[in-house]
Amino acid sequence: MKILLTGFDPFGGESINPSYEAIKKITNHHPSVEVITKELPTIFKKAIEVLDDTLASVKPDVVVCTGQAGGRFDISLERIGINLIDAKIPDNDGDQPIDEKIFADGKEAYFSTIPIKAIVKRMRENGIPASVSNTAGTFVCNCILYGAMYLIDKKYPDIRGGFVHVPFLPEQVIDKVNMPSMSLETITQAFEVMIETIATTDQDIKEIGGTIS
Amino acid sequence: MKILLTGFDPFGGESINPSYEAIKKITNHHPSVEVITKELPTIFKKAIEVLDDTLASVKPDVVVCTGQAGGRFDISLERIGINLIDAKIPDNDGDQPIDEKIFADGKEAYFSTIPIKAIVKRMRENGIPASVSNTAGTFVCNCILYGAMYLIDKKYPDIRGGFVHVPFLPEQVIDKVNMPSMSLETITQAFEVMIETIATTDQDIKEIGGTIS
Amino acid sequence: MKILLTGFDPFGGESINPSYEAIKKITNHHPSVEVITKELPTIFKKAIEVLDDTLASVKPDVVVCTGQAGGRFDISLERIGINLIDAKIPDNDGDQPIDEKIFADGKEAYFSTIPIKAIVKRMRENGIPASVSNTAGTFVCNCILYGAMYLIDKKYPDIRGGFVHVPFLPEQVIDKVNMPSMSLETITQAFEVMIETIATTDQDIKEIGGTIS
């Protein structure tokens, strides 16, 4: 099995992005999996273009994009990407679209097709805080989740895809107040657990994992 | 203009639901609007059935469903409902579906069609904390938002629809720790501002209102 | 019984201070209580000077100072004031002492002598979120609590004293993210309940109200 993992470059005034930092450190993954990593720019259109090119050249079985979610307390397995850009801040190219569709011919939303409940369960069994999230926001992270699933829907129907949000690193919250963080080692381990779960799970499990609101 | 407002009955161990309490108190609304209110049961299937019947009999121009979002800090204008039930707790009929579709023939998601950005702006101008939310959860609130937009899509194409989440009332957080609340008066005023905004807004405005994650 | 209530003027970039706003609105208080109100400047030294002058002229039986605690979720009955100024921001006179004593000849700390547990209990019975707090911070609020109890200890041994922190008003959190608030009506009612409790309580009650950390 070939898994493509993407992470983003730093944005929003940060000098580091934990998503790509953790991906680079992955070593201890499932023996039957080949892991390919790729850094994506935090730029709406270009991120999708680079992802499309990478999917075409790598031809993975699974693609999992990852990104930084400052303010989150745990590893968040995103359930759905929506056809919307509503940029709170400019992307790394200075572009700040408001209430625009990502693809005019795309569905309203696409659900992730990696086994998010099984991954959350396995992460927790390994002592790593994790949960299912029902929004990836409206910035570049949602854009790449939606974009990945759109590309899969249109061009790569055999690929499974998903997105994972990770908290700030401890060093990123030093000058912030009451901001949760997670160590790079824990995030990296979470990704290793995710790879193993994807490699060994045919169908997602039914576990309680929703939210009231 | 005829606006149908729905609220839910209490659930999750609460003895009151601020959504319907506030709807009942609305008095000071825009003179050109006729407001019809309806309490819905916090039951997945039945809530949609009651809503469908009410839409058929009331024939409103606009339907806004409202619900309690314990833990939220402000009035949340929901942007999208998704085709998923993942019940963290049983509904008021003891039913707790996990990872099921709401309608097999429905889209992945439907976007709200009320002017959420304009409403948020007007609420803030009136001193009421408000924001756009990109997830209504996976419980009955999301179910009725999705259900309303599904019904509109299939049967009532001329109706505009949306959903608003409101925080706990102060009396509901007395035995909870660090839980935000909002007074019934403020929530009621928020609804009155919303009605006025819907009555006077043809097309939503473009204002920054997204989230990074 | 004569109760002196003080509130502060706005500080920290705010245009309003809910503490003094609420005090001004108190009308429905216990018939046997005479309520005198006074606005204090958010200035370390001057606040204590004005308080001292007011205590001398008013000769109250009880003094309760109140202040704004942005970020708090409920009405906080402060338990203790400490002999320390560690100003995170300048006061309204531009003064920003760091790690200085308030009074060189004062105790390390003084405990409040109003019935904080009874007040919390009564507020909750009236549907108002309230709790005991074990820190009033290290800015002007702690300074006036400590100062009041110091003055009582040194000059006015028959006066009982305390301090109450109140959350932001809704209108103050409109441009803040995930910031709790409380309506002016609820804060005012809380003060009225406090006055009644002080007027009718000889000795504080023993109720669980501590914190683990």
Next chain:
Amino acid sequence: MKILLTGFDPFGGESINPSYEAIKKITNHHPSVEVITKELPTIFKKAIEVLDDTLASVKPDVVVCTGQAGGRFDISLERIGINLIDAKIPDNDGDQPIDEKIFADGKEAYFSTIPIKAIVKRMRENGIPASVSNTAGTFVCNCILYGAMYLIDKKYPDIRGGFVHVPFLPEQVIDKVNMPSMSLETITQAFEVMIETIATTDQDIKEIGGTIS
């Protein structure tokens, strides 16, 4: 220099206490420091008795007690211990005093005498989230901070003392919602930085580190 570090045993339904776990893992400390570690029971009276015995036998230059502060986001250098027990839950011996003094002949409060501002600064320089805290709560952690400083005041005037609160470990928050955590490696490193700072700091620095409320 001889530093005594204490941690607590698990309490409040937890099966592990990060404070003592981290202390046990300290290896990389300043060469001129001898580190002695001791586990204290989470029992009001006994914790102080064991600490007193340990101070008498170890005769350290510095004592730093540490404890778990579930809900905190960073390493908290406690500034002050207060003469009060107000137990929210029973201690590990089933004792739950409410609003009682720790020592009848003790001061209202004692300030820590380790260089808390310098320690916070050094931790942050090492990428570790840290801050000064103005309350250690009213449970056993505050009790041992107050008790340590009381014993120092009465019997061991040459010893410097303080207290550090640490967040939950990641594995402790798996079944909690939106609860911050910190890895054992980061907490251990924080303690190593603290030891080095204490060993090399004669007088604390003046840095902004207070709170508004």
